[in-house]
Structure formats: C-alpha cells, structure tokens
Amino acid sequence: MTIPKGYRNWQTVAVSQRDDKDSLRVILGNDIAMKAYRSNTLPFPDGAVLVKPSWKRVKSAEFDNTFVPGGLMWVDFMVKNSKKYASTGGWGFGRFIEGKPADEKVHATCFPCHQVNVKDHDFVFTRYAP
Amino acid sequence: MTIPKGYRNWQTVAVSQRDDKDSLRVILGNDIAMKAYRSNTLPFPDGAVLVKPSWKRVKSAEFDNTFVPGGLMWVDFMVKNSKKYASTGGWGFGRFIEGKPADEKVHATCFPCHQVNVKDHDFVFTRYAP
Numbered sequence: 001m002t003i004p005k006g007y008r009n010w011q012t013v014a015v016s017q018r019d020d021k022d023s024l025r026v027i028l029g030n031d032i033a034m035k036a037y038r039s040n041t042l043p044f045p046d047g048a049v050l051v052k053p054s055w056k057r058v059k060s061a062e063f064d065n066t067f068v069p070g071g072l073m074w075v076d077f078m079v080k081n082s083k084k085y086a087s088t089g090g091w092g093f094g095r096f097i098e099g100k101p102a103d104e105k106v107h108a109t110c111f112p113c114h115q116v117n118v119k120d121h122d123f124v125f126t127r128y129a130p
Numbered sequence: 131m132t133i134p135k136g137y138r139n140w141q142t143v144a145v146s147q148r149d150d151k152d153s154l155r156v157i158l159g160n161d162i163a164m165k166a167y168r169s170n171t172l173p174f175p176d177g178a179v180l181v182k183p184s185w186k187r188v189k190s191a192e193f194d195n196t197f198v199p200g201g202l203m204w205v206d207f208m209v210k211n212s213k214k215y216a217s218t219g220g221w222g223f224g225r226f227i228e229g230k231p232a233d234e235k236v237h238a239t240c241f242p243c244h245q246v247n248v249k250d251h252d253f254v255f256t257r258y259a260p
Binding site for chain 1: 141142144145146148149151194197202243259
C-alpha cells in the first residue's frame with residue numbers, strides 16, 4: 001500500500017479527539033467516499049478511501065482552554081475494494097508513520113476492532129459531521 | 131453577511147478543540163486561503179475566507195476515550211477585504227447559529243480578541259496542520 005496522493009486536499013467527513021493518545025484528528029474522504037456519505041449510501045462503494053491524519057494535541061499558546069494540532073503522529077487510511085479485501089469487510093487498512101508503513105502487527109489490529117464495534121456501519125467509525 | 135456557499139466542500143486548514151465550550155471544530159479555507167497557507171503568504175490576500183464549524187463534543191458510543199462531533203453549535207467565518215474591513219485588520223467576522231447571523235454584540239467581540247492575540251499572524255489564530 002502507498003499513501004493516497006493528494007489526500008490532504010480532500011473534503012472533511014468529521015473530526016475526532018482521542019484522550020488516551022492525546023491526539024486530534026480529521027477524517028477526510030475522496031470523492032467516492034464523500035458522495036456515499038452525503039447520499040447515505042452503505043456499504044461504501046469500491047474506490048472509496050478514507051484518510052485520518054492524527055496530530056499530537058497541544059495547548060494553544062495564544063488562547064486559553066484551546067487545543068490545536070502539534071506534530072503529525074501518523075496517517076491512517078481505509079480503502080474499499082470488496083474483492084481484494086474480502087476477508088476484512090472489503091476494506092484495506094493502512095497506517096503510515098513519517099511516510100512509511102507501520103509494521104504488520106499494527107495493521108493486524110485494525111479490522112478486529114472495526115469489526116466488533118461498527119459492523120453495522122460498513123466497518124467505518126466516522127459519521128458525517130453536518 | 132451571508133454564509134459562504136459550499137464551504138463544507140472546502141479543504142482543511144486544521145482542527146481544534148475548546149474545553150470551555152466543550153466543542154470540536156474544523157477550520158476550512160477557500161482556494162485563496164489555502165494557497166496563502168501553503169505558500170506561507172502573510173497577510174492573507176483579499177478574497178481569502180476561513181470558516182469554522184463548531185460541533186458539540188460528545189463521547190463516541192462505540193469507542194472508549196474518543197470524542198466525536200455532536201450537533202452543530204455554530205459556524206464562524208472570516209472574510210478578507212482590506213478596504214471594506216479596514217478598521218478590523220482587513221477581516222470581516224461572522225457567526226451563524228442555525229443558519230442565522232448572531233447579534234451585533236457577539237460580532238463586536240471577535241476582532242478585539244484576534245487583535246490582542248494574533249496580530250503577528252494577520253489576526254488569524256489557525257496555523258496549517260501538515
């Protein structure tokens with residue numbers, strides 16, 4: 001797998017914050033994914049790609065009670081290809097740290113968690129934020 | 131002022147979290163704003179628009195330690211027009227709550243805070259998240 005080109009220019013599905021990782025994230029989608037979200041289409045069609053850059057959560061130096069992105073921790077993504085990834089709900093999962101793929105052990109943890117928690121949403125946690 | 135059309139399709143500058151408002155936000159920019167960010171151009175050129183939807187921060191029902199967008203609280207934006215808004219650093223400020231502009235008292239609080247805290251960044255708090 002390679003990081004999808006130009007993902008930083010994609011549209012926003014939603015944002016999230018994770019306390020245990022002390023991170024702030026944005027979830028971006030390619031055109032196929034955004035169209036599916038906006039038309040409430042499930043399962044996502046083949047070709048849909050979601051990408052989630054996770055930044056360290058840091059205190060704003062300029063405004064109280066506010067947290068902003070620090071350094072980029074990693075970039076996760078999910079690619080829908082119902083044949084290629086049939087054994088993992090039709091999704092391929094990837095994590096890149098400093099531009100390089102994480103090891104296989106990390107990737108092996110992705111699907112089991114999505115499978116247990118969000119099977120009814122085509123294995124995708126993120127909902128579209130209006 | 132009216133809400134800029136199609137802003138939800140704009141690219142992402144960064145995200146933020148505010149504890150005192152218990153909110154998660156994304157900061158989006160139109161093409162002029164994104165080009166300025168990516169080329170480190172300050173001040174922002176006329177025509178740059180930044181928009182910030184703020185959602186209620188709610189616990190994910192599906193994953194521990196994780197917070198996601200709840201309802202949309204309001205949408206803030208800044209429009210650069212150095213002549214029209216000369217008295218407020220070249221920026222016009224707007225907040226919309228359920229599609230309707232907030233009252234004048236709310237708007238009067240925008241610039242003073244930006245002026246005090248981020249004068250050296252053309253009155254804009256948000257930095258581009260890589």
